[in-house]
Amino acid sequence: MALAAPAMRMASSGAFLPRLLPPTIFSTAMIQLRVRQFSLPLFPSLTLAVPVGFQLGLPSLPSILGDIWESILKAVPKKKTSHMKKRHRQMAGKALKDVNSLCKCPACGEVKRMHFLCPHCTTTHSAEIFSLAPTATSLLSASGSSSIHVHNTTDPTFPLQQTIPAAHKLGCHHVCTARGGLGHVAASVGFGGEIKVWTLPKPTDDDADTANNNNGNNNEWRLDWELGPTKTNGGDVWAIALSSDEGYLACTTSDGRIHVWDIAARDKIQSYETGARGGGSFAMAVDLSRDGRLTASGHESGAVYVFNNDAGRMVYSLSGLAKPVRAVAFSPGCKRLAAAGNAGVIAIYDMEHGEHVGNLTAPSSRPAWITSLDWNDTGEYLLTGSLDGKVRVWDVARGVCVATHSETDTALWSVRWLPKTERALGPGMGKSEMFCAAGASRSLAFYREATGS
Missing domain, CATH: 2.130.10.10 (YVTN repeat-like/Quinoprotein amine dehydrogenase)
Incomplete structure (x- = not known):
């Protein structure tokens, strides 16, 4: 068990993580570890430092959803121009003349x-x-x-x-x-x-x-x-x-x-x-x-x-x-x-x-x-x-x-x-x-x- 302590220290320092994560992820990841200590019932004198979570410096969620949202907006049908609006545009400057011959x-x-x-x-x-x-x-x-x-x-x-x-x-x-x-x-x-x-x-x-x-x-x-x-x-x-x-x-x-x-x-x-x-x-x-x-x-x-x-x-x-x-x-x-x-x-x-x-x-x-x-x-x-x-x-x-x-x-x-x-x-x-x-x-x-x- 003497070797366990150096191993734990290496784990806590993150020296072995390059072997656990894929190279592509690790090359772009900035790893942050939180270490929590657990004691085993059979070996009360042995303590393990196990990483319970880590956070990768991947692209943020809003930036990913932004591209998806833009494609969704393009798929949504646009508001249909009403017939009245079309007639107003067509008759702009061409409307019927006022009836002036009144008595x-x-x-x-x-x-x-x-x-x-x-x-x-x-x-x-x-x-x-x-x-x-x-x-x-x-x-x-x-x-x-x-x-x-x-x-x-x-x-x-x-x-x-x-x-x-x-x-x-x-x-x-x-x-x-x-x-x-x-x-x-x-x-x-x-x-x-x-x-x-x-x-x-x-x-x-x-x-x-x-x-x-x-x-x-x-x-x-x-x-x-x-x-x-x-x-x-x-x-x-x-x-x-x-x-x-x-x-x-x-x-x-x-x-x-x-x-x-x-x-x-x-x-x-x-x-x-x-x-x-x-x-x-x-x-x-x-x-x-x-x-x-x-x-x-x-x-x-x-x-x-x-x-x-x-x-x-x-x-x-x-x-x-x-x-x-x-x-x-x-x-x-x-x-x-x-x-x-x-x-x-x-x-x-x-x-x-x-x-x-x-x-x-x-x-x-x-x-x-x-x-x-x-x-x-x-x-x-x-x-x-x-x-x-x-x-x-x-x-x-x-x-x-x-x-x-x-x-x-x-x-x-x-x-x-x-x-x-x-x-x-x-x-x-x-x-x-x-x-x-x-x-x-x-x-x-x-x-x-x-x-x-």
Whole structure:
């Protein structure tokens, strides 16, 4: 046991530790030993110094966990950018412009948009407005709903004068009045294929006195007679037009036929074919000249036909538009015919010789479909509405667009000039012509003059 003491001393001094630890660890380790003495029961005189713990100078735990933590953070999914945040970034500097064209409604005093009916004091359609028909004192509007609305155009607020409920159960897609007529006859076509003729009773002296006391709201449109879908002797009825004397009604059918009816006799007097045995192209538009001599029709094939009502035959088959024609209109003097449609081009034809004399085209690489057009009372300007929501006023003599209005981005289905009045409608409104536009926005927009004011 004499040798045990030196051995213990060597153990306590750490001289033998190089043989116990691996060289790689020992070369980088700084060893600290704590020695505790134990006495064995059998050998009370022998004491052993046994190392009970040691601490190596290895890299610290935070430094090791730091590398692991960094890799864990990289694996954690980042916070997803919300849709609102993306839209805010996209719309930075591109936000919608503020609506500054506001005014006060002269009737109720509420704030409303200029050229629009006040939503606080009038009721608009619950569906898209497909057609407009003006008279000297009112404006009829038809929509996808079953009712027809009548607005008073002699009042600067354009109040709702009458609502014809259940006019067409499935909705109405066309309504018309006689251009330059007395405004006592109107016609409408529903999606069910039925034609209804409405009349406004002619005022007597007693009615005139009552009308003055009741602001002219006593006279209302009434149903005169109805033409069922089976009585048209052809396909479904689509477009309609009235003669200026309110005596004749022209209608088109889906199989390309054009029928002319005598309203007073309630009898069909003419029927024109544009194809063999009713195999013609869909007739999408029709118009009667103001002198009642000519009838024009526009078809899905792009063809435009002109018929002589006195002779009962076709006189012109016009070309120039290869796409569906959605609107045709005679000028007030019956010397010109305008036709437009999906091509986005307004074709002008001479009715004396049936020649194509020119085109009116908007400066665009892809012009929008033209859904409606109308001449003013003098024949100087042509009004058009298109699928892109723009209303354009054209100077026919110069062949240029003199005004463009874009109050809405939705489709416009009908635009109409209002008859020129002899008195001012309101302060600063003058005696100038006005026009109205309507469409998918379900509202009526009124404009004054052809200069965009």
